[in-house]
Amino acid sequence: MAQLFLNGLVTGLLLALPALALTLVFGILKFANFAVGALLTFGAYAGFVANVQFGWPLPLAAAFAALCVALASIIADALVFERLRERGSITLLVASMGVSLVVENICRFFFGNAARSFDVTLARPIRWQGVRINHEQIVTASVVIVALILVHLLLTASPLGRAMRAVADNPSLAAVRGVERRTVARIAWALTGALLGIAGVLAGLDRAIDPLMGWNYQIPIFAAAILGGLGSPLGAVAGALMIGLAEEMSALILPTNYRQVVSFCVILLLLLFRTNGLFGAKAVRK
Amino acid sequence: MSAYLVTLVILVSVAALVGLALNLQWGLAGLVNFGVSGFVALGAYGVAITAPHIGWLPAMIFSALLCAAISMALALLSIRLEENYLAIVTIGFGEIVRILLLNEGWLTGGALGIADIPRPFAAITPPGGGDGVILAFAIALVALVFVLLELLVRSPFGRVLRAVRDDATVASALGKPVLALRVRAFAVGGAVMGLAGALHAFYLTYIDPSQFTPIITAYAFMAVIAGGRGSNLGLLLGAGSIMALLEATRFLKDLVPSIDGAQLSALRLGMIGIGIVLLLILRPQGLVAEPRRRATEFFPNAKGEG
Amino acid sequence: MSQSPRLTRRQVVAGLGALPFAGAIRPAFAQAAEVPLGMVLPFSGATGPYGPDMKKAAELVLGQVNEAGGILSGRKLKLFIEDSETNPTVGVTATKKLLEVNKVELVGGFWGSPIALAAKPIILAANKVQMVSCSANAVTDGDTKGLVWRFQAKSTSWGPAGAKVMNSIGAKKVVVLAQQNPFVVAMIEPFKAEMAKLGGTVLDVVMYNPDQPSYRAEVEKAFGGDPDGVFCLSLLTDFTSIAKEVYRGGFKSKIVALSIGADAEGKFLQAVGPEVAEGIYHLQPAPPLDTPSYKKFVKEMGAPAGTVFLFAGNAHDQICVTALAMEHAKSSDALVWAKSIPEVCNPPGEEVDDVVKGLELIRAGKKIKFVGAGASCDFDARGDQINRSFLVQVVKGGKNTVVGVIS
Amino acid sequence: MSGAFLEVSGLVKHYGGVAALDGCSLSLRKGEVTGLIGPNGAGKTTLLNALTGLAKPEAGTVSFMGADVTGLPAHRMAALGVVRSFQIVRELSSLTVFENLLLAPPHQIGERLLGAVISRRKWWAQEHVNAAKARTLLERVGLWKLADQSSAALSGGQKKLLEVARALLLEPRLLLLDEPGAGVSPPLREEIIRLVRELKAEGLSFGIVEHDMHLVGEVCDHVHVLAEGRTLVSGSFAEATSDPRVVEAYLGLAA
């Protein structure tokens, strides 16, 4: 029980960064970016290149991955999303599916389908009060928590964060306050890219790296972001933790092969009562 | 070559049915449905499970009604949600269907799937001539659905759906029961997706859960966007061109022989992704525009008066 | 922005138009003397990791045969390979393309039973030969017209082999941890039956769906009760995650896995490193490891000596058997040469493991018995390979060490 | 015929903690044109929404022709004959001008799912009848020559006329117009005034929200001045506009 709870927390923390990335883009650009999974995969492979092929230590590799995915996100924005900005959220969503296919297959083209891992030695767990805690879990948890705190500080206490929140709140007013939506959009892309890059490396550490890995995270990521209310950073983190806990703890009462259904049932139930997620602002359907 | 073309035509037919359904739901009524693959799977499993017992025609009707009923339930449940949330709920529906099919082996054969699904007109099909019959059946089915949907689109029903899509508040202020209209559009779309699944099952005669991945949904959206939202004729063109894109990339390796299989496959799927994006950027209105009712249809001699 | 997209669009359309056309006319201009063969292999999707080696092995044989002058007095073999994307629908169009556009006599490959099952009716309707490398019993069920040949052990024979391994390592109370997949599911009941026969008990069967982000909950459930052993029925990608999770979880139960996951022609060790893999038992239908021909095959594949190829060997054998059977039947007509398959594979006859040598012997009018790189290649009347023994290995010090052979 | 045609009492509606309607009571009489005026934020548009089922009041009642219709959904109100226009014109942009009108008539067989497919001949006949009505109306408001144009391409004033014509096809008993004069060029505004008078003569009742005092003065028999979610003053146009409270709260300077 305690073990499952701990596992759930770690799973949730792993989801927190990509869910945050999804929700940040949604807040500013108002569309659900389907390419988060593929970008996460891209991050894992970028980390793999740095760690295994260049022989860099993992923290450096994670930084490299963050940089690469940030760059890829900006390029995707410039080539695709920027041109479709006025065309409605569903068009952008479909476009992001296209981008997702392209990114995933760039990884497949260069690295093939076989599962890969980072060049790190795994360690046996630490036992404490009958609960097993392993080193990756500690690393993952601390990296995610530090990243979340940094993002939180960036959003709440820095000019950049203020600008991002301002654009999310009221883009035309932001424009006349000297904040360009386009610039802020690019910065948001870079930030989400960096988050996804780090998340990719952590996910690769947690499991194996393969071209479909991000696709496997896709649905829980969406579930987390929606649960928290699309566009709410705090909500995304809370949602991620809840999804992680729900999926792991559900093994107590459900056969494991129905685990993936859990996140959806949670969303459905929630949306029945709160049409905009836990922390979402009221958005009226016209 | 000809039998390969038959395969393509049948697959285009399946894609066209799915696309026509989505075009009704999303193109015409403005309701986004990302659970397309789930409805297609339900339709396919519906006939696969029932056809051996009750015959293919009742089985198809059963599948269509089943999908319509589930669509209605889903629509009632989630239709008041904002577009992005509706999208997610429907994605979730598709996944739940896939996982249920995979794990409820007593009914669906689980991962092994269901084999030896009887084809329509199996009794009168000459041995070895099965493809011709199923081809004719597929084309007839698409034609039937196309005509029916075209009747709907060009009828006041289609017009009121467009009105609901444009502005639900105005439509309700004009006395139109918006919720009921949306539920109906969703149900009809669901039924057509069920028929598409049935055709798929009849053609392959073998189905398993891995055939109903979300990629079906992505292709359906591509077809609708390529063809032009709201136009059924455009949709047929769209579905055809998407399948052409998918299959044409298959011939890529005959031209580029030097790369390995995984790379080729990556190149092919990547090109499909680029295709989607290019279509969106270059073809904002799609291939064909929505039909309009002209005043001149009623007053042929009145043009330009007043 | 105003002019260039137009140009691009036109180019795209022109390109699309040209592709199928180019594809279509190619075979027409090809030498009439070539014998076209086809394979449907996975290069993407969940089973994507297994495709490239199979392709490589098949092309290896092709090169050898063609270099030695081909078959049927000088006809070269030509191989067309299609991607199944691990998706039966795609497998069907790929098969159709091979049959109709490339006019192949053989559609081989077929990793994954759903794809083989979906393609089977089409291949049978075209009266061509289907060779598969998948396990589900259903593939050779029904009327196959003698055209469907399985180069792999049936699912039902994998299960008992697993139970025997469990028994031999002293695991009595065991748990099955299995991916929901047709190949694997069919193994569970025979495994349970054999375990009962051997006096052990199966405590629990934990099923999971493929393509999950993590397998923590499943590992927790399967290993949490400290069973003696866990029978892990997983493929490469999920097993990589599972093995890491087990190691980090500090679980002590012994693992018996399928070599498809726990070896995958060396990819597993590469992926997780020696510590994690240490002590994992895994089994697969045995290739003839000790024969010179197998060693040669491994070398030609560019793999380190001792690598155990399974699917690549199967692909290799499919092409070899096809070439030999055609030569034996003196025909490239599928209905004719399919009948020659048992003639060149089953005993009696001079044992041959090299396709070129086999062709020479057949031309010389000798009776041969082909022994492949994947198996001894003996077939029963249904087209299933028989006499398949299972090779059991354990990972020790970062290397696969042969434990024994179970027959 | 005695008693109020439409009676509103004690309506309350809040938006985000701010009271848009705060115990609003008033009545509209049959066969008359009633003006609803007042400063921005006085709750006029919210009142229209509550009357037409687009907003559910938290308290209070609405009765129409003696029946309680509080909280009925919008399409039911329209079916009862309470039809409205919108302040910012909401044409259905993917429909042509003509289609906008054809959409409006109630009880169309062709709008039913089965009816559309099976009873083709019936709805086609209905469509012809409606088309004739639509043509008459379009000619009346001077939009017939634009019938086959996309409604999105009309000017603001033309859209207002389209909206009124569309509402008329619903055969309303009470037509509620939200700022019909806003954004309309002077000749078109005169056109609207003429149209309202004609329709009133034909027996139609009106409720008009308007800032344009000229228009209100021209057509309204009775005026309610709203302020802060309640009725401030009711009476004839002259009475209402000379009331010092109205001058203070709304007009600002003597009108």
Add this chain to the structure above:
Amino acid sequence: MIENRETDALRVQGLRAGYGRGGDIVCGIDFAQRAESIIAVIGPNGSGKSSFIKTIAGLLPARAGSISVTGSDVTALSPARRVFAGLAYVPQEANVFRSLTIRENLKLATEFLRGRPGIGREQEERVLSLFPEIAARPRTLAGNLSGGQRQMLAFACALLANPEVLLLDEPSAGLSPKIVSQTMEAITRVRESGVTILLVEQNVSAALKIADEVVVLVAGRLSLRAPAKDVKPHDLASLFFGKAA
């Protein structure tokens, strides 16, 4: 009407603008405004007042014509760059970031204008002294302020950029008469600090009280320009509703 170019704070020539593929809403406006004056733009609903001021602020792209601020052409600049050039804009109603605190709103007002002369602590102190009730509650979310307080905050934010020209879009919209008069009083204070103000108003009487000049806009065109004191309400009725001048 044409005044000395050097002293014109705001100058608009042949301006045309509209939405999407629709026709022009602003149909060729020529206009110039003397520094430190208040001009009120009035006109019937839908006459293009808001579109006119949005086009000047850069939120609606100009289809033709030019806009210059204190002699420098800003037509090609983005809204943000126009602020840098000395053109501040307070939109109608949605004029503050509701999900940000007062302090954050104020910070944002100058944060991305580094290098513009005249912004900084001094300006901040000066502006906040104009609106004491805002300065007192820095941690309050702007969304929780009353309409009048939001209006003050919006003015403060716009002024922090030390603009030459301040564009106000219906500052009285949605405000009670009492708040309207306070707002108008604040506008005169702002002008006294040396800012040129262009004001779109529906509340004609309130606008007439503070404006130096009145410009009447009908159907996207200027129909009258006159000193505020010469304009009588009954003239306006005929201007608005009668034939366009």
